[in-house]
Amino acid sequence: MGVAKPKGTKERILRELEASRSRDKSRFDRAPLPYPKKFDEGIDRFVEAVNVADSGYRRQAREMVEAIDHEQMVKWYDETAQHVGSVRLGMFGGQPGKRSSGGKRDMRTTRVRRIAARDGYLCGYCDIRVIEPEVLRMIDTMLGGGILHKRSTPRNNRSYHGIWLMTAVTLDHIEPLAKNHDDSDGNLVTCCWSCNFGKYHYEIAELRLAPPKKNRGANSNWRGLRYVVESHRNRP
Numbered sequence: 001m002g003v004a005k006p007k008g009t010k011e012r013i014l015r016e017l018e019a020s021r022s023r024d025k026s027r028f029d030r031a032p033l034p035y036p037k038k039f040d041e042g043i044d045r046f047v048e049a050v051n052v053a054d055s056g057y058r059r060q061a062r063e064m065v066e067a068i069d070h071e072q073m074v075k076w077y078d079e080t081a082q083h084v085g086s087v088r089l090g091m092f093g094g095q096p097g098k099r100s101s102g103g104k105r106d107m108r109t110t111r112v113r114r115i116a117a118r119d120g121y122l123c124g125y126c127d128i129r130v131i132e133p134e135v136l137r138m139i140d141t142m143l144g145g146g147i148l149h150k151r152s153t154p155r156n157n158r159s160y161h162g163i164w165l166m167t168a169v170t171l172d173h174i175e176p177l178a179k180n181h182d183d184s185d186g187n188l189v190t191c192c193w194s195c196n197f198g199k200y201h202y203e204i205a206e207l208r209l210a211p212p213k214k215n216r217g218a219n220s221n222w223r224g225l226r227y228v229v230e231s232h233r234n235r236p
């Protein structure tokens with residue numbers, strides 16, 4: 001199932017899940033596997049760099065982004081986060097329910113933006129700050145290109161900067177489309193790639209997850225750096 005795992009991955013993830021459950025139970029109960037909190041510092045530094053770039057100091061901003069210790073993010077995403085679902089299911093002794101081919105989904109960028117704004121650009125499972133790919137691409141261009149996302153073949157996780165892997169927004173069907181649940185806004189939540197791939201096509205009850213948080217837009221100052229797009233557009 002899912003992405004091929006190197007040998008020993010399952011045992012290592014199980015250990016990480018157990019550690020997370022005993023250390024930080026409320027986060028463990030809501031996210032497939034909560035991201036390491038130290039990644040927030042990297043995101044803070046990225047936001048600072050974007051502000052520096054937005055003020056016109058683009059080379060300096062690029063150096064700031066290059067200085068972020070993002071390898072640990074790539075490694076965590078690649079070796080842990082995306083494989084969590086089946087291991088977490090096994091932790092509770094569960095068997096996956098029957099899966100269908102999945103219904104139709106609407107993942108147009110306007111819909112992603114609307115739901116992300118509704119949810120305050122925060123992942124409903126792990127609370128990490130998320131950013132639209134359109135915004136990340138624009139920031140990459142501002143920084144001179146090829147830093148957040150390298151054009152490479154084959155395209156894989158290593159083509160992305162850790163900041164992209166950790167913050168790129170997607171929408172998650174809370175109850176999976178692959179099990180004939182619906183594609184309505186009510187069944188959608190703003191989600192980071194880690195939680196989305198970590199949750200895979202399991203139901204939240206199967207993974208013993210609490211329902212994700214939604215509708216935090218009114219109480220969140222974080223807007224996913226949308227202002228970058230606006231200020232970029234208004235410039236000659």
Ligand SMILES: [Zn+2]
Pocket residue numbers: 031123124125126127128191192193194195196
């Ligand atoms: Zn998340």
